[in-house]
Amino acid sequence: MSNLIKGETGEWEIVIGMEVHAQVISESKLFSGAATAFGAEPNSQVSLVDAAMPGMLPVINEAAVRQAVKTGLGLQAKINLRSIFDRKNYFYPDLPAGYQISQYQHPIVGTGSLTIELADGSSREIGITRLHLEQDAGKSLHDQSPSSTYIDLNRAGVALMEIVSEPDLRSSEEAGAYLAKMRSILRYLGTCDGNMEEGSMRADVNVSVRKPGGPLGTRCEIKNVNSVRFVKQAIEYEARRQIELIEGGGKVDQETRLFDTGRGVTRSMRSKEEAHDYRYFPDPDLVPLVLAPEFVERLKEELPELPDTKKQRFVRELGLSPYDAEVLVAEKESADFFEAVAKGRDAKTAANWVTGEYFAALNRAGATIAEFPVSAEKLGELIDLVADGTLSNRLAKDVFEGMAETGKSAAEIVAERGLKQVSDTGAIEAAIDKVIAANADKVAEYRAGKDKLYGFFVGQVMKAMGGKANPQALNDLLKRKLSA
Amino acid sequence: MSLDPASLTIASARDGLKAKQFSAAELAEAAIGAMQAARPLNAVLVETPDRARADAKRADQRLAKGEAGALEGIPLAIKDLFCTEGVETTAGSKILKGFKPTYESTVTANLWREGAVMLGKVNMDEFAMGSSNETSAYGNVENPWRRPGDNRPLVPGGSSGGSAAAVSAGFCLGATGTDTGGSIRQPAGFTGIVGLKPTYGRCSRWGIVAFASSLDQAGPMTRSVRDAAIMLGAMAGFDPKDSTSVDLPVPNYEASVGQSVKGLRIGVPKEYRLDGMPAEIETLWQQGIAWLKEAGCEIVDVSLPHTKYALPAYYIVAPAEASSNLARYDGVRFGHRAAGAKGINELYAKTRGEGFGPEVRRRVLIGTYVLSAGYYDAYYIKAQQVRTLILRDFEKVFGEVDALLAPTAPSAAFPIGDKADDPISMYLNDVFTVPVNLAGLPGMSVPAGLSADGLPLGLQLIGKAFDEATLFRVGAAVEKAANFTARPKPWWRA
Incomplete structure (x- = not known):
């Protein structure tokens, strides 16, 4: 699939690198004991350290370090056993100390990689440059008063991982897939909840354009994009803007831009000239972070199965199609749900149910797996009723609808509605006989070679039996009777 | 009143309290009176007499129950750099005027745990930046010492000038100081008292304004x-x-005092012999060498070749860190906030312009400059490399000797105003003290003699990392030999 886009002067290639900021799942902040829960009363989760009171000192939170290392391992990355925290200095009211503690030259995680799957079934490996730990800033609230800005420091000091990719991405689709895959891996690892609406994951997107094979163009950084869809839109817009600018005889200025989600455009935020001089230097309040090799080894052993491995297992061991496997492993919850349904059952059937009826119903309800009334256990029982012939596939679908609406079990609905499939050959035979008797002309036509009429007879018999006839038994008997 | 705190030491007061010669309440009362009498020194920013009385009452109860801590009932003055819960803490700066911490620094909390009595918060150079106490936003501290026949006020040294003056004048038995480039040792030298800068990491910095x-x-x-x-x-x-x-046990330091120094090897670093240094400083140094030789030490001439780079490296590293540490004083959350500012940038500029004095502004500017893109490598990185070389010098020398002997400062106390307009000459005061900070080592100033014009001079002992014990041992030997009994005349009582 070609990623090139056409301009006036020919084709252009987009070059994209991403910086993903992911909030670490951790009880307390990166350098203080304050809590990190989302949505708390403003300034109710602020320690003396977070408010940068005089004489306060940061102390590294081991849980956050563990999360960063786990994430590094999940990205097949090099774990740096010695890393250093630096101060990034700038003035802003929601940055109480006047500096953010981050990692500059010596991050905790080095180079790694992540594989993205594309719509055409191909996959690409995207390089990870580094992952480092840093503090989040607080929040400025400009809408509380006409004349003042209010500050909420609940988020100040919360641990973030900044994950930087190589400029390996070549299209908005790839960038979207990268972000989605990153989110999926972080959620599998349990190191970030990936909740982009709440701001626990956001991306800075670096975009430049060039003639295919030519030297890299000047890049613009689009700050704080908070959904896969917006990432794609922002890149589409920004690439077009740069191409038109260059083709119009202009030149791209290196700058920081913002994506206006309402209008779908990017806007200049600050130019290179206005860029801060952050005056990074090692934080003298902290000693270098040194990890024991055994600490990393232990985390490696505890690492859960990640989406790529899980997908391979689903295909190789459970016989799923790569497509179904991909759909199922995208979210850990889906994969776990599927595995619970498939346990002790035919995996392909389970996959069909989960990716088919179940996901469709989930989407219609706009619910999460945890919220939806049909549990894996209940879906499994429904599948069992099909397998033992109690329900036809068609009946099962009706029963599933009922389960989704009422939360009842399949057995309860079957009993209530009297939906039990009829496998009694006597009853089916009687119904067939009636249909044959009532349609003598059609029987004659069928016997004369008009095979297409077979479906008509099946339909008539099913109708006569209220849809409850065991399809296999009906089929066997009908064929015998018609050919008699 | 018969009880004069100036005539006591911590050790003698401890004995007196234990022997019930006087109570902690009586001692506190005497100290409060002496503190108030010493107001002309401008050493104290906040007097806490009620707190002192309450502390003393509790001390008497604990003494009666036999639960006395190591400093039970001992009146102390606290440098205003230590955050003290509910007691205004300004760091000598206008920008923190009115700031009352809701927390207690670890070091002061440790002192209270051991039963110490808080007399008040003492003056200092603004944010500990200064060598004469002239940069305090709350006025100079005057040295209790004056040249005989000369009424010109002298500086007490800095930045712990209030602490030094308080101990020297005698209204408290001890004071906390902090030392970033000599801020304990130089004022101790200028006022004829003992000042120790421990190994970096020995005392917690939590709750001390950075x-x-x-x-x-x-x-x-x-x-x-x-x-x-x-x-x-x-x-x-x-x-x-x-x-x-650092997680190391705290040894019984007092046990080292009085131990023989026989056989200890004392290094004399030749690079501390400066051109143009007053002859009396050199003479005192030689005297110190003679004392220790007499006490059985072996004197070894040693070299610390990178010493001359220490002062410039210090005046890069310290301002660099300060420029970042002081960014939090922005008028947003606590302390001074400029009135009438339009917009956040103006609020920052006005608040900091009004709140910081000229020396602090100078160092914030220097620090910001040396960390800036394009200058970072030439200044900050170079200074850090110098720091490594200085540490290596010391490590090498400490392979051969147990401690070093050097002067504390290149001169005795000077008149207020003499150097206030000449930052370079002021910075030169720290020439013998900053290498110790850059290397993170312990250093102690011991009063050793008087200058020709009758002012105290100190000798400095420098030890191996976490070997304060040896400093106490050697320091006590110097103290004994020097027999420094001179006291400032209490002119402030007149």
């Missing part, structure tokens, strides 16, 4: 070496709230 985080260290200022040992024992210890504090 100047230069990689150099700052709290220490005791007392009237005897033994007192410094007692007080350090209470101040020191591992603190999980300070990542740079």
